């Protein structure tokens with residue numbers, strides 16, 4: 247990734263300075279690049295300012311890097327603002343190069359990102375949730391610390407093919423958490439990463455079959471309020 251500066255998204259004046267600095271750095275990075283085994287991506291910045299985002303998308307696209315990253319989103323702005331910025335940026339990017347939305351995100355964010363033309367994501371969420379004993383599931387996020395799992399002999403997700411789900415019960419993972427055994431975080435990370443990868447595998451199949459846009463509302467409904475559903479269960 248080229249250097250970039252992530253600004254306060256609502257500060258237009260500073261976002262413009264940060265965007266211009268990001269563009270200068272991108273040019274320097276392209277000139278400095280020597281190794282043939284790396285794919286240098288430029289990064290689009292511009293806060294939640296449509297004019298800056300459009301200017302940045304056009305400038306970074308003009309550098310002809312192998313792929314293009316969209317930075318400075320998922321930094322505290324609303325989901326509506328993030329979607330609005332993607333709607334400004336992605337139509338201005340070349341169609342034959344991967345677009346990478348940095349630091350995103352939840353299952354819903356992945357679905358909404360692909361709907362807007364994004365190809366690549368990265369996020370700490372699967373491992374961060376694992377450290378907090380939480381697992382992705384279509385039932386809503388499961389907090390394995392919850393006493394209701396103490397004698398639950400099922401895997402986290404019956405339909406999941408990950409090592410954790412094929413090997414261990416919810417009750418055993420809860421036991422590890424209660425015993426403060428770090429293996430709990432490892433097993434939950436394996437499951438959470440696999441859950442997102444399985445979602446993306448399904449999305450790739452749907453895109454290839456030309457049915458993703460049609461199926462996306464159902465996928466979004468399945469994953470909607472996944473986080474809130476955990477809170478509801480914990481207060482039951």
Ligand SMILES: [Zn+2]
Nearest residue numbers: 406408411437
């Ligand atoms: Zn699993």
